[in-house]
Amino acid sequence: MKAIQIRELGDDADLLLAEVAEPRPKDDEVLVEVKAVGVNYADLQMRRGRYGGRRPLPYVPGFEAAGVVLQPGRGVTEWLPGRRVMGTVLRETCGCYAERAVMPAWLLLPMPEHFSFAEGAAFPEVFPTAYLALQVFGHVTKGESVLIHAAAGGVGTAAVQVAKAAGAQVFATASSEEKLRRVKELGADVLINYAAQDFVEEIKKKTEGRGVDLVLESVGGEVFEKSLQCLRPTGRLVVYGTSSGQEPSPIQLLDLRQQSISVSGFSFGALSVVRPDVVRQAMQGVTELLRQRKIRPVVGHTFPLAEARAAHNLLGSRGSFGKVVLIP
Template identity: 35%
Template sequence: MRAIEISRHGGPEVLVPAERPRPVPGPGEVLIQVAASGINRPDVLQRKGAYAPPPGASDLPGLEVAGILLDGDDSALQLAGLERGQAVCALVAGGGYAEFCVAPAVQCLPVPRGWSLLEAATLPETFFTVWSNVFERAALQAGETLLIQGGSSGIGVTAIQLAKAFGARVLVTAGSPEKCQACVALGADAAIDYRTQDFAEEVRRLTDGRGADVILDMVAGDYVSREIACLADDGRLVIIAVQGGVKAQFNAGEVLRRRLTVTGSTLRPRSEAFKGGIARALRQRVWPLIESGRIRPVIDRVFPAAQAASAHACMEASQHVGKIVLDWSLN
């Protein structure tokens, strides 16, 4: 099969087309003929040598795919409510940049009605992440205010739409007026240009001094102290990436006095059982919203799979809004 491998750690140019043996599904797994692969920030980190695959995972990058389910463990298929020949999307721990990919059956979901395979490839990584962190870990409720750092990212556009669908007020940060406008068009109640505005001051202003109930943070570093300052009492800060650095200083007394929660998670190393639980929740509570049209795909660019290096360069330029996708049908 065709695949894209990391020839050595480095810039986008180290992603090169390769020939690999077609993987064979094991117990509990299915084989997917991949039509499209989503691009995500962890892929970039893996390419740079900063995010190794978990033990037993493929060395190929790629955490989400969509395609046709070809084969798999009968009992696992039955348990996951899937069939051979079905169009599916899947969260994987690696191996997504390839024409064929194995995935745990419990981490596969049917392609939502009305969505193409290209569109479905944008779903798993961001929807699993947002559901797990915003709705399960931070327990966002209808009527609460969510602040999303990086609202125009793949995670950001997902969080905007999901939070609005479940009745929350949504504030976002983004790095340009154009990105802010795109976030508002997707449903955000207000967008803050972090290059020209102090987001903590703006959050307090927009909430009449109360602050945000939940903050979804992909930056960490020196953002954390400002996020603590603009959380509401009993607020929850969820850190899911550390693009701004791993070290942070903040007023711990504020955490105590205002009963704040600072938490975080990484999804890739979690167990199949844990991810399967998220998949079941998404199928039950989110897939109906997608199929009703309340949540729509946001794809910035589609690249032929052989141009994965260009896709990574596009992501690192941070000019995109939404998702970047590899299409295996294009030359």
């Protein structure tokens, strides 16, 4: 079968379309004919050698996909051949940039009939991540205010919808007026162009100096440090990424105590290994929101699988809106 293969790590590492052996499902796994693949920033970081431990080379990247069940492994009874599914794989395996992929049965979701395969591939990583950030770690409640950074990205567009479904007031940042216009269509209440405005000043102004109840932070560096200034007393900041590649300065615990704020963080990939029950909770939560038709993935750009490098370049340039998707 054809797949994208990475044979060396680095900023300039090639994403080669190659013939590789078809994977076989083990117990509690499912072989899926991949129809669409979600591209995530973690794919770029792993290719560059900056995502956790380095993977053995060569490897096939990709964490999420949508497609059709070809063969369930032993012990799998729910996912029969022909079923349309969307799901993720564990970080240690990857493998979705391919015509076929093996996926853990418990990380699959049924794909709604009204979804295209591209929409299916844009769902299973970002919406559970948004749910975890807002509900499980952020404990958002109706009427609270939430600042969502990078609101035009994959998780950002999902988080805006999940936050609005929870009855929150959404403050959204993005890098252009056009992106903010599209974020507003998703339900964002207050729009901040971080390329032209200081988001701390805007938050203070829009909240009459109070600050917000919750911040979702995925950028790192200075954005993290300034986000702490946006919190009201008893406010919470949830970290789920560092897309800038810059670690923030160490947190001073005395500052947290004096300001009565809290900081927490998580990794969807790590949670899938160490606390699968928490990930299942998020999957159940977004499944219910899907049933109620309160959320829908946003596909900004699609590329043929052979043009994976162009997809990575677009995502890395911050020029995309919503999810970038590959089509085998």
